[in-house]
Amino acid sequence: MKIELNGRTREGVESVADAVREELGRADPAGLGRGTAVAVNGEVVPRSEWDRTLADGDAVEVLTATQGG
């Protein structure tokens, strides 16, 4: 199964939670995911649904707080 994770094609990412771990990894060793949000195919996936399984071709965006005016 292939998905797009933050613009890169990836294999072996089964769930939203996997995607968050993959992306945050070093930046969030405690795995709190504070200031983080996930969209799958443009729609928000609430934190309570991060155990959701991904489907082939899903476009996943894992976003986090960044400096901005």
Added chain:
Amino acid sequence: MEKLRIADKTFGSRLILGTGGAANLSHLTDAITESGTELVTVALRRVDPAAPGSLIEVIERCGVDVLPNTAGCFTAEQAVRTARLAREAFGTDWVKLEVIGDEDSLLPDPVELLEAAETLVGEGFTVLPYTNDDPILARRLEEAGCAAVMPLAAPIGTGLGVRNPHNLALICEQANVPVICDAGIGTASDAAQAMELGCAAVLLATAVTRAADPALMAVAMRDAVSAGRAARLAGRIPMRHLARASTAFEGMPTL
């Protein structure tokens, strides 16, 4: 001085600080602290594994509220989706709504902006739109249910100061929600001028974060916003064509 009230929150400070442009989180922490702000803007972007430190931790340590923005969005749909993600990420329904028309001017696209504002208000967001210095658009945004209107002084990051003071004054006169001057401030006198024209608050980032000494400029902006507000409330003297002596001529000796 009386507190600033926006929607259901009150703030002692009338300066809102954008976090964009700071060289590092240490400079940003100093700027937030020295500015006395109680509300800072943040953006949402893809995770950068190389980014040192946590912006969220800095904000929590400073004890200020977060105002997520939709910077970089060109369409209402993009901005609405970004706002929904920000609500999930930061646990707030407040959003600085930014829908721009092109990359060179970064000016708001009024049509997309109004559409996004209407949608987000309908979804229960507290919407603070970054808008042109256009009194009619400001009124339309207020009618759409925005909690404030945020007209620009000048395009983002230009530091050109208040380009159209007359329009800014008109917006302030007619608005029934707080008017927050957002973008284009270059130095302290610009912030003071915006407040003297009747703005309820000033939102700025670059003027502080890209100053040679951000912490010192944060102090200057804090004082300028405060001084401008006081001057507005105090009621300035009318301008005159000819001089008017402040020392009486009566009692002048013959010398």
